[in-house]
Amino acid sequence: MKPRAGTVELHPLAGIGEVQPGDDLAEILAAAMSMAGIVPRAQDILVVTSKIVSKAEGRFFDLADVSPGQEALRLAELTLKDPRMVELVLAESVAVVRAAPGVLITRHRCGYVMANAGIDRSNLGGVGDDQVLLLPENADASAARLRRDLAGQFPEPPAVVISDSFGRPWRIGVVNVAIGASGLPAVIDMRGQRDRDDRVLQVTQVALGDIAATAAGLVTGEGDEGVPAALVRGVSWSGDEAPASALVRPVEQDLFR
Amino acid sequence: MKPRAGTVELHPLAGIGEVQPGDDLAEILAAAMSMAGIVPRAQDILVVTSKIVSKAEGRFFDLADVSPGQEALRLAELTLKDPRMVELVLAESVAVVRAAPGVLITRHRCGYVMANAGIDRSNLGGVGDDQVLLLPENADASAARLRRDLAGQFPEPPAVVISDSFGRPWRIGVVNVAIGASGLPAVIDMRGQRDRDDRVLQVTQVALGDIAATAAGLVTGEGDEGVPAALVRGVSWSGDEAPASALVRPVEQDLFR
Numbered sequence: 001m002k003p004r005a006g007t008v009e010l011h012p013l014a015g016i017g018e019v020q021p022g023d024d025l026a027e028i029l030a031a032a033m034s035m036a037g038i039v040p041r042a043q044d045i046l047v048v049t050s051k052i053v054s055k056a057e058g059r060f061f062d063l064a065d066v067s068p069g070q071e072a073l074r075l076a077e078l079t080l081k082d083p084r085m086v087e088l089v090l091a092e093s094v095a096v097v098r099a100a101p102g103v104l105i106t107r108h109r110c111g112y113v114m115a116n117a118g119i120d121r122s123n124l125g126g127v128g129d130d131q132v133l134l135l136p137e138n139a140d141a142s143a144a145r146l147r148r149d150l151a152g153q154f155p156e157p158p159a160v161v162i163s164d165s166f167g168r169p170w171r172i173g174v175v176n177v178a179i180g181a182s183g184l185p186a187v188i189d190m191r192g193q194r195d196r197d198d199r200v201l202q203v204t205q206v207a208l209g210d211i212a213a214t215a216a217g218l219v220t221g222e223g224d225e226g227v228p229a230a231l232v233r234g235v236s237w238s239g240d241e242a243p244a245s246a247l248v249r250p251v252e253q254d255l256f257r
Numbered sequence: 258m259k260p261r262a263g264t265v266e267l268h269p270l271a272g273i274g275e276v277q278p279g280d281d282l283a284e285i286l287a288a289a290m291s292m293a294g295i296v297p298r299a300q301d302i303l304v305v306t307s308k309i310v311s312k313a314e315g316r317f318f319d320l321a322d323v324s325p326g327q328e329a330l331r332l333a334e335l336t337l338k339d340p341r342m343v344e345l346v347l348a349e350s351v352a353v354v355r356a357a358p359g360v361l362i363t364r365h366r367c368g369y370v371m372a373n374a375g376i377d378r379s380n381l382g383g384v385g386d387d388q389v390l391l392l393p394e395n396a397d398a399s400a401a402r403l404r405r406d407l408a409g410q411f412p413e414p415p416a417v418v419i420s421d422s423f424g425r426p427w428r429i430g431v432v433n434v435a436i437g438a439s440g441l442p443a444v445i446d447m448r449g450q451r452d453r454d455d456r457v458l459q460v461t462q463v464a465l466g467d468i469a470a471t472a473a474g475l476v477t478g479e480g481d482e483g484v485p486a487a488l489v490r491g492v493s494w495s496g497d498e499a500p501a502s503a504l505v506r507p508v509e510q511d512l513f514r
Contacts, residue, residue, distance in 0.1 A: 008267040008475045010491075098512045105512075113427035169426060169513045170370035171434065171504050173444050173464030175471065187430050206478075207430030214432065215472035218265045218492050221463075234267075235475050249427050255355045255362075256426045256513045 008234035011036055012219035012227045019228075021058030026149030028052075029229055038231055040150070043184075044158035045232040047216035048146070050179060051120060052228045053136045053162050061088060061119075063130040079104045085119065085132065092117035092134060097257065110138065111248035112179060114166050135164065139180025140243040147182040158231065159183030162244070163213035163220075169256070176217040178209030181244040186210075188239050208237060209244050265491035268293055269476035269484045276485075278315030283406030285309075286486055295488055297407070300441075301415035302489040304473035305403070307436055308377060309485040310393045310419050318345060320387040336361045342376065342389065349374035349391060354514065367395065368505035369436060371423050393419065396437025397500040404439040415488065416440030419501070420470035426513070433474040435466030438501040443467075445496050465494060466501050 013032040019025070029048065033040060040046065068076065068083035072090055076083035078099050086104065090096075093106035097113055108117050118135040136142045143160040150157040162180030167173075178186055186209030193204075216230040251257070270289035276282070286305065290297060297303070325333065325340035329347055333340035335356050343361065347353075350363035354370055365374050375392040393399045400417040407414040419437030424430075435443055443466030450461075473487040508514075 006269065006476075010265040010267070010472070012263065100512060103512065168464075168506075170506050170511060171464065171467065172506050173462040173467065173504065175464050175468055177428065205430040207425075207428065207432050210428065210430065211432055211471055211474050214468055215267070215475055217468050218472055218489070219263075232475070247428050247430065249425075249429050254427060255357060255360065 006234060008215075008232065010215055010219045011038060011231040011233065013038075013229040013231060014227050016052065016228055019052040019055040021055065021060070023056045024149070025053065025056045025146055026153065028056075029146070030150065030153050032229060033231065036231070038233075040154050040156060040158040040231070041233075042156045043236055044156075045161055045184060045212045045216075045235060046146075046150070046158040047161045047163050047176075047213055047220070047230045047232060049176075049220060049228045050118070050135055050139060050162050050164040051133065053139065053142050053146075053180070054120070054133050057136055057142065059134040059136060061132050061134055063088070063132060075099050075104065081116075084130075085116070085121075088119055088132065088134070089117040092119065095257075107251070108135065110135075110179070111245060111251075112164075112166075113254075114164075118164055118179075135179065136162065140182065140245055141180075143180035143182035143244070157183070161186075161209055161212050161216075163216060165217075176213040176220075178207075178213045178244040178247060181209045181242070183241060184208060184212075185237060185239040185242045186244045187242050187246045188237060207247055208235075209247055263491060265472075265489065267472055267476045268295060268488040268490065270295075270486040270488060271484050273309065273485055276309040276312040278312065278317070280313045281406070282310065282313045282403055283410065285313075286403070287407065287410050289486060290488065293488070295490075297411050297413060297415040297488070298490075299413045300493055301413075302418055302441060302469045302473075302492060303403075303407070303415040304418045304420050304433075304470055304477070304487050304489060306433075306477060306485045307375070307392055307396060307419050307421040308390065310396065310399050310403075310437070311377070311390050312381075314393055314399065316391040316393060317381070318389050318391055320345070320389060332356050332361065338373075341387075342373070342378075345376055345389065345391070346374040349376065352514075364508070365392065367392075367436070368502060368508075369421075369423075370511075371421075375421055375436075392421065392436065397439070397502055398437075400437035400439040400501070414440070418443075418466055418469050418473075420473060422474075433470040433477075435464075435470045435501040435504060438466045438499070440498060441465060441469075442494060442496040442499045443501045444499050444503045445494060464504055465492075466504055 066084040068087040072087035163176040165174040323341040325344040329344035420433040422431040
């Protein structure tokens, strides 16, 4: 089953202030939906940028506390990056995929291949200059928790996608993808289905979690933005729920290590 | 300037029948918009799947006419693909990026790094079993032509994006991206802009063309689908127009050749 719909609406959820460690995101997002006049219903998708999830989870780190090791110093020289930042990237990663001047692409411990392990230095809301923000500890778990908390407030809680902006190896510019998901199939498997001419489909797996995250970027912006969440309404899907980790291609299938 | 908006709407354009070589796509799409009750206005984005553009342009090819050469035979054995198909992929490509069982990733002559040079065997509408469909000759030119033709029918023609479904090296599933664009900045350059804390933005280039193409996939489906076009309404942008070729990372910056 692929996503199919009539008109789909992307609603920005504005008016969310600076999120602080310990804040209750479900409460904040419920208030933002209410301000937007939205009562969530089944098959709505609430897309939340990882930045506010990380902030609520207190994933700040002070670079002043980091002592770069040998490998970080070597990579910092190659990439022209702050060695303390490189040390943190390595601590969050299981492998370095590519390093070049201005570029440090690693495999994050959750499997995502991305720049700088998703560590963020911008729009942190006036914290000290050496403060950085790590990705959520486990964004699929964060999504599940948020959805469970929303289920306490709404009879039909939305599916939840946690998004982060990723570069692409062969294309310019960033797009948001899903690093956490709950309540929807982040990947829809159509393998074995046939087309109208009864030929086995070439397109067999649809990245619904990523597509919803990217689409939401039209109203939240990508990355450094004041609107940190959006509601996607009108997509209909069937198929088993799958977390965002299902979007990660297994290392043994990686042709670009 | 990044895309920012109130609510964004994604309208599927249904009721488009089997497109034939020589068909007037502007006429077909104008009729589909009319059926959907849509009069295009400035900053609407009409996303059209490459399949119907290729069909209208008569980009069919008969595998029975193809004699695979040595390189195609070698790659066919490695990839377990039809040698005639591999020959056509090579003819459409400037370099082989990766070949493995079931996988043939090349750099298309227009720069896109993608599987099988975008050559399509499914949902071709009952043509012979050996018929395949190549990508448009030059999808940016196709987009510009379509937009020019629409400008003859509407005072405010929509921007046009031609989409195709791409896999991703480290992520499961396909998403639509832009292979042609006209009337919008396919890439929005924010380099040098600063965030709310006056720090230079980490996210500096936003792939608006790809984001619109991916978002439209929520209503058209990806790839083998009956709804071949969608109208994206409510995005606002500024900045210079740029074609989809601006989304292609230059070969000399490619760390994954």
